[in-house]
Amino acid sequence: METAFTFPSGHTRGLQVNFCKNPRCANFGVPASGSKFARRVKAGATPGKDYRLAAGGAGLPLLKCLLCGEHLPLKSNIGIAEELSRLTSHFQVVRHCCPTEGCANSDIATPDSSAYYRFGKTEGGSSRFQCKSCKKTFSVSNRSTLRQREARKNVPLLQSLVNKVPLARAAEIHGISFQTIYDKLNFFHQQVLNFTATQEIRLRELVKGTKRYISVDRQDYAVNWTRRKDKRNVVLRAIGSADLESGFVFGMHLNFDGSQDTEAVEADALSIGDYGQALPHRRYARLWLKEDYDKAVAASAAKAAKRSVGAGALGDDIQQRYDETGLREDVESSERVTTEQRFPAKGMQVRSEYTMYAHFYELHDILRGAQKLRFFMDQESGIRAACLAAFQDEVTERRADAFFVRLGKEITVDEKRKIIKASREVFSEKRGANPQLTEYEAQVLMMKEQVAAAAEFGKWSDRWALHPFPKSSGAPKGRVLFDGFW
Helix, strand or coil: CCEEEECCCCCEEEECCCEECCCCCCCECCECCCCCCCCCCCCCCCCCCCEEEEECHHHCEEEEECCCCCEEECCCHHHHHHHHHHHCHHHCCCCCCCCCCCCCCCCCCCCCCCCEEEEEECCCCCEEEEECCCCCEEEECCCCCCCCCCHHHHHHHHHHHHCCCCHHHHHHHHCCCHHHHHHHHHHHHHHHHHHHHHHHHHHHHHCCCCEEEEEEEEEEEEECCCECCECCEEEEEEEEEEECCCCCEEEEEECEECCCCHHHHHHHHHHCCHHHCCHHHCCCCCECCHHHHHHHHHHHHHHHHHCCCCCCCHHHHHHHHHHHHHCCCCCCCCCCCCCCECCCCCCEEECHHHHHHHHHHHHHHHCCCCCEEEEEEECCHHHHHHHHHHCHHHHHCCCEEEEEEEECCCCCHHHHHHHHHHHHHHHHHHHHHCCCCCHHHHHHHHHHHHHHCCEEECCCCEEEEECCCCCCCCCCEEEEECCCCC
């Protein structure tokens, strides 16, 4: 089912992620038709009808593309829209309207001169307005620190916190209580969200017509245990995207929803029979429910036994990652829960693939006006699927390219030096053989030669090429090409 969603910029589009993620396939970006799926491929068949439902592991429904043979796990579009709404909640603008219930201006925000008179200011400096309809007067605060008794201590306390001063020591230094510190932490958080919203709204204009190079990566966070009787950590996962030119981080999104009440969600899930439904058809598809989490923990030991140990070579490492992906019940979910991890005591843990999809859809809204986009991503099928789903139009129009990047992290320092030395020697030979080329043109020529010699890996036949100019921090590098060379 396609889900309508209103983005912060006001743009509304149908959110649909259940389609073939192979850019070379005619079904790429074409969702399955609502009519009966095709039972077999027919000559000249219409894209969108060439799908068939199939059963995956643990009852997970799959959508099989009959044009290219791709199997893709179904996702809840509603769940992704809910997660996107959570990630973009800081864009919600506070509107100050007439407080009189039933007033004609109760939905018109100040300072609209057609609905309100300006009525001076309060002793605290807040603006006052009078409703032209009901004559009610009310004030609108102009200061975020209104009603704070010790606002002067905000900056010193923030400086202490960012410099890792313990809370007990910060309370002693600034002469405030722990409750005051917690209140100010909430205040700092809200100010950061307001600042972020302001900057990201401006970004939509700043990126128009530009070329953006974006690095995408994930990071795990282990939250310390809170009870001595249960010392397992809560492990949460975040996905972030940063602009390579400016270093600006477009978003670092954690798969945790603190607004959800665990007991209320579990009770409602049981009452509506969520556990009896396939995951993408559930009301709470994006959330980890307790029973599902416990089952995943129990199954983790068996899956761990099937994982092979890396061979060390970069090509073997790349192939091993594809092999591990093939063992998953859901190829888009790399989330591992083990016996050393526990379910959050408060709030709800979001399934990481839903956070990834929402992350890229928010990124798509910010970068909508960019002329060209190039993504450099960790080798992860979930990131691949989310990126291609959100930027499907741009990939089809050849305005977006996506690359996997894999580093040879196990290489010794001496081996790195040899690789770098060999690369420099090849570059010198290339310049000598082509004296008419500039240094940059010679580098491009070497990169093109590597792309032409790219090797295919994995079930998707992704083409990998060695980077001809490795650095000591991660030599050598590999990139996979999704949609043509830049």
